[in-house]
Amino acid sequence: MKALALTSYTATSCIGRGVEATLAALRERRTGLERCAFETVTLDAFVGEVAGVDEAPLPPGLREYECRNNRLAQLGLVQDGFAEAVRRSAGRHGRERVGVFLGTSTSGILETELAYRRRDPASGALPAEFRYRGAHNTFSLAAFAREALKLAGPAVVISSACSSSAKVFASARRAIEAGLIDAALVGGVDSLCLTTLYGFHSLQLMSRGPCRPFDLARDGISIGEAAAFALLEPAGASLDGDAVLLLGVGESSDAYHMSAPHPEGRGARAAMLAALETAALDPSDIEYINLHGTGTPSNDEAESRAVSGVLGTQVPASSTKGATGHTLGAAGALEAVICALALRHGLMPAGVNTNEVDPALAVHYLLENRAAPLSRVMSNSFGFGGSNCCLIFGRGG
Template identity: 65%
Template sequence: MKPLLLSRYTATSCIGTGLAATRAALAQGRSGLHPCDFETVDLDTWIGRVNGLEQAPLAPALADYDCRNNRLAMLGLQQDGFLEAARHAVARHGARRVAVLLGTSTSGILETELAYRQRDPLSGALPPDFHYRGSHNIFSVAEFVRHAVGAAGPAWVISTACSSSAKVFASAARLLASGLIDAAIVGGVDSLCLTTLYGFNSLELVAPEPCRPYDPARSGISIGEAAAFVLLERAPDTPGPADIVLSGYGESSDAHHMSAPHPQGLGARMAMEQALACAGLRPTDIDYINLHGTGTPSNDAAEGLAVGTLFGNRTAASSTKGATGHTLGAAGGLEAVFCAIALAEGMMPGSPGTRELDPGIDIAYRLQPESAPLRHVLSNSLGFGGTNCSLVFSRPAGDAR
């Protein structure tokens, strides 16, 4: 594929609001997880919460979109000059030439959960101020972002669980290659809600401590929330020394099981192989892998096997979910930004929460952040139902950092 320039990017999660705070947390190997204190949830688990969203309602003109998910989206858009850059892209290319493609898993479902507490006791009707379209509706976040930036091009939301906001990069690449658009706002937003916390608990997948990806004592995930956005445009013929590009993507659907990964990591390996082929790279060209690394026994074993089979134990890898928790539909976008930071800074993130590598997984796992020259990095996002996506990001010009 022709590389696509990451013209602007930003991330907001429990480790920081915006790039400076996020970069510092990754460099320090710091986690933002803390014991669950969300809403009425009574579970022995840890979460990655973005503080202050309850006190950050949207402007009155956007009241129909007001929900935790869209408040988080707005907070994310306002960081690092992203909102201004997106609006400038709309002005430069034309509103119909800018797409908005986002990922989420539960959108604004929290508003529905809260509305059900206020149902009419006789009719069961939901309260009149509940707006499904602007909150729970899965398209809500794309419609909201589209309105915020003034875009009028193609817009959709992908909801394939944990691969959602990685797959939007592939969608944008195809739209740009077809000539239908000139820029795309991609990424993901997912926020804490009761359904997610109690749902994963019912699957016995939440850990009673901060998650420990790839650790022999790992026992499940810590759920987080995040907003991450990237402005994708065609890369110049002669990239600048600081430019970072999307150079490849791969998608697979192994459909092995509703919630368990293929035990041999078949889907993960297929996605990684396709991403490498798309980028015109070999496994030995990859300097660092941001693993999906959720902290569940089956996910880490399957992904570790796939990575070990394809890359051996030579390519450095880590999971950042011990820092942010698993942000579900936002994870792919969030970790894409982490990869961009890694390339820009010449720094491989560590694995907060992990104390040692599972001896049954033979990969070059890194516990602590490390400085290293990086030219190409790969990020994995592996979703429920076997919907997988791998992305390759690169520094095409200048010295690797």
């Protein structure tokens, strides 16, 4: 595939607003996970909540999109000059030539959950102020971003659970390569809600403590929330060494089970191989892997089999979910931005919270940060329904 440049990128999660704060937290090996005090949730769990989301109302004119998810999106879009970069891109290419491809799993469903508590006792009706299109609908995120940034090109939300905002890179890349658009706003936003907290609890997939991916004693995920975005544009001729490029994308389906990964990591393997093929790279070209690494016993086991099968056992790897929590539909984009920071700053971030790597997992899992110039890194994202996506990023120059 033709490489695309990430001409601007930003991330906001429980470890910080914007790339500087995110990088500082990774350098300090700081986790943003705290005991869950979200809404009225009474689960014994840790979550990665972004501070101050509720205090950041949407601008006038965009109030129909009010919900926690779009507030988090707004908070994320204004970091690092990202919204300005999108506007400049629209100025260069034309508003209708910039597409919007965003991932979310639950969009603004929290609003619906709260509205169901306020149903009319007699008729069962939802409160009159309930807004379906702007808050509940899965597309609300892309509709909001498109309107907030005054874009007029194609727009879509990809909602394939935890691979959502990795897959947006694949779809955006195709739209650019097909000539449908010249640039794409890609990213993911997912926010805390009761559906995912009580849902993962019902599947017994939530850790009671901060999640410990790849640890011998790992016992589940910690849910986080995040907004992460990148602006994808064709890579120009004069890229310097600081430029970050999307080099490869691979997608696959497990065709196995709705909520459990294929035990051999069959789909994960296929996605990684496809990503290497589109990037025209050999397995030995990959210098760091940002693992999906959710921290459930079976996910990490399946992923380690896939990774060792494709790349061997020596490539430094870590999951950053011990720091950020599993941000579900935002995880792919958040970890893409972390990969961009890794490339830009020569940092392989350690997996935090993990004390003793499970010896049964044949992956070179980093417990300490490592500084080294990086030129090719990989990011894995796998979701419910067996939806897998692997991205490869590299440096320009």
